[in-house]
Amino acid sequence: MNIRKNLNFSRFRSRIAFRLWMMMMTLVLLTIGFMWVAQIYLFEQKYAEMALTGTQQRLEPVIESLATKDLAEDEQLMRHLSHISNGELILINQEGILLQMYSSGHKVNFYDQQDKQNADGQMIWKQIREQEQFQELLEGRSYQLVNRHKTRIFGYELGFPVTYNGEPCFVILRNLIMLKTALDLNRRQLISLTVALTAAASLLAALLSRQFTKPIGQIKEAVERLTHNDFSAGLQINRHDELGQLSRSVEELARALQRVELLRKEVIANVSHELRSPLAVIGGYAEMVRDITWKDDTQRNEDLNLIISEAKRMSSMVNDILDYSQLQAGYLQLKKDWYNFYDILESEVSICQPGANEHHIVLTLDCPDQEILLYLDALKISQVIRNLLYNAINHTQEGGQIIVQVRQTTDILHLSISNPGLPIPEADRELIWERYQRSQHQSGRRLGTGIGLSIVRTILEAHNASYGVDCQDGWTSFWFDFRL
Numbered sequence: 001m002n003i004r005k006n007l008n009f010s011r012f013r014s015r016i017a018f019r020l021w022m023m024m025m026t027l028v029l030l031t032i033g034f035m036w037v038a039q040i041y042l043f044e045q046k047y048a049e050m051a052l053t054g055t056q057q058r059l060e061p062v063i064e065s066l067a068t069k070d071l072a073e074d075e076q077l078m079r080h081l082s083h084i085s086n087g088e089l090i091l092i093n094q095e096g097i098l099l100q101m102y103s104s105g106h107k108v109n110f111y112d113q114q115d116k117q118n119a120d121g122q123m124i125w126k127q128i129r130e131q132e133q134f135q136e137l138l139e140g141r142s143y144q145l146v147n148r149h150k151t152r153i154f155g156y157e158l159g160f161p162v163t164y165n166g167e168p169c170f171v172i173l174r175n176l177i178m179l180k181t182a183l184d185l186n187r188r189q190l191i192s193l194t195v196a197l198t199a200a201a202s203l204l205a206a207l208l209s210r211q212f213t214k215p216i217g218q219i220k221e222a223v224e225r226l227t228h229n230d231f232s233a234g235l236q237i238n239r240h241d242e243l244g245q246l247s248r249s250v251e252e253l254a255r256a257l258q259r260v261e262l263l264r265k266e267v268i269a270n271v272s273h274e275l276r277s278p279l280a281v282i283g284g285y286a287e288m289v290r291d292i293t294w295k296d297d298t299q300r301n302e303d304l305n306l307i308i309s310e311a312k313r314m315s316s317m318v319n320d321i322l323d324y325s326q327l328q329a330g331y332l333q334l335k336k337d338w339y340n341f342y343d344i345l346e347s348e349v350s351i352c353q354p355g356a357n358e359h360h361i362v363l364t365l366d367c368p369d370q371e372i373l374l375y376l377d378a379l380k381i382s383q384v385i386r387n388l389l390y391n392a393i394n395h396t397q398e399g400g401q402i403i404v405q406v407r408q409t410t411d412i413l414h415l416s417i418s419n420p421g422l423p424i425p426e427a428d429r430e431l432i433w434e435r436y437q438r439s440q441h442q443s444g445r446r447l448g449t450g451i452g453l454s455i456v457r458t459i460l461e462a463h464n465a466s467y468g469v470d471c472q473d474g475w476t477s478f479w480f481d482f483r484l
Helices: 002-014 016-066 077-085 116-129 132-138 177-227 242-291 297-329 341-358 378-394 452-462
Strands: 088-093 098-103 143-149 152-164 167-175 337-340 362-366 373-376 401-408 412-420 466-472 475-483
Touching: 016 077, 016 152, 016 167, 016 177, 077 088, 077 098, 077 167, 088 152, 132 143, 132 152, 132 167, 177 242, 242 297, 297 378, 297 452, 337 341, 341 362, 341 373, 341 378, 341 401, 373 378, 378 401, 378 412, 378 452, 378 475, 452 466, 452 475
Parallel strands: 362 401
Antiparallel strands: 088 098, 088 167, 143 152, 152 167, 337 373, 401 412, 412 475, 466 475
């Protein structure tokens, strides 16, 4: 049971929503911590110092006037002093006997033992008598005392000589309780604010993290559907941030996989049909040779040549599929060396010439220079040229012309294979290089497989050659460039 709980907590902790919540709460707690430190070590000290300074400034003119004035002349003066200091005023004579005491402007009676305020006053008077500063005051010296606990100010005391009924006396002004009460109240408010802020921040962080991770969950579900071959997965995420871009990328991926899946099914059907055709021809003509034409040498040789041709065609299709798979998987390495490009090109044109002649198509080779040395894999480049020629033958009408043209500059060799026909739509000019995709509309001819242009792209990219297709003036030209 404990193991299950630990696993559940571990999964929850690994979720991005929890991590976002923790990040937000960490920032909130850091802010609250800074607020506490600033309040305790800065604002409270400033408040206490300002309270002390303000009281001193209010008392200063009164204390100066008492230096030449008898305190007993005005009965309200001690009440007024106690009120200004917002604390206790204590009047004592030279023998240290307590004469009068006021608290926040109210007189304290020390002789009523049933009065709680009286008991508080007795305690205050006891605390004052036990202080060292009290002895200094009896010796006629004024003093000022700031009450602290560690670094925190709790109050202050002022003691100074006065004249009362013509006799030397002393006044002690003490503010301890009110200042401490204010600071404690401020602490309690700060605690309440901290609890409320933490609760609100926790709730808001949970809502924001959930709102942020909601599209991530939708994207995750869509990707899971894609892994189960459900390419209809759609996302309704209308955002303009990185998550919106990610959702649109997933939608584009779904459309691309859906398109590839349809093309894969089509090429399987096409390849199956293409392989079935030569197999049927091979089987039919082999039976014909065996049963009918085996005695007629001329007819038998024609039938055997046809069998050999169809077998080669089927082998070529299988090799194309295997080569493409190996190139995509990275298992097939290029074997580069220095070759005469003209010899490779002329050889491939000769190989494809019978297929063109069958449909009365003229293959024209235009290459002024017959000595073009290039560092390449001759076998793979032959495969590129053959696939481009087959593609041109497949899409050229009966009696048409295919022009194979080579142009050379100081640092670029440009080969183009052009055939007349309808232009390829602009939107399809990138798609035709994908696997299983056939270019243009389909004619009745099917020389090669549906992955010919994919093989061309893969081999040319392995050679770091640029390639493309242009359509203008009723001609379609597939081309590639080699750097010399």
